[in-house]
Amino acid sequence: MRIATWNINSITARLPRLLEWLSSAQPDVVCLQELKVAPEAYPEEALRELGYESVVNAGGRWNGVAVLSKVGVEDPVVGLPGAPEYEGAVEPRAAAATCGGVRVWSVYVPNGREVGHAHYAYKLEWLAALKETAAKSAPGALPFAILGDYNIAPTDQDVWDISLFDGATHVTPAERAALTALEDAGLAEVHPRALKYDVPFTYWDYRQLGFPKNKGMRIDLVFGNAAFGSAVKDSYVDREARKGKGASDHAPVVVDLEV
């Protein structure tokens, strides 16, 4: 089984490239983030034509996630249990489904904006809620994974130049401690291989030739329980999908499982 996660930065703008990638990469399950689409405008039919059912959590202009599956959708959940509100609203940042015997969550962790900003506190609260969900599902025999845009670089090597991140979000000890908390809950990171260069970055800023200069960050992550981890045969970042006109600023992370 092939599972992928991809922040597509608007499913409307990215639909041609998404459909092309689905046809070539042939994933069975895909976790999408940053749909940036109203629920009624979600391209359900176009995805169904390629064989994918969707579990969608969309709220219009910002955020939005989905789980696509060719291998069935059971026990769908829309929204993270216990998720905090931001400015009085629960945002569409999580969706889950059991697909072909694997429980998957698609998550879009809040950005945080700046250390000390209300959005940063919100990010840490959101991650604390995510840990609770992880702790409930991790011990089971069912392969379980949380895939998505975590907006956290796990180590200093996961950004192109750590000296430029002094005081910035995405690399703070508190954010990284939230990843350690997921490990305490029984999950472990699935480390992808790079198709080029040493570090398999997953995000490159659109500005200032970020991608050609490989000024990237590894912030799209996969955390799985023991049953998931033991089924992993391969994982890589498909940086080819970041090339050319009309690309998302993130590349897909692909995980191949033997289940």
Place this chain on the structure above:
DNA sequence: ATGACCTTCAAGGAAGGA
């Protein structure tokens, strides 16, 4: 070559991204 921000909402520019 991978190339110097992009997307949404809406009507011009703001907001968010990281």
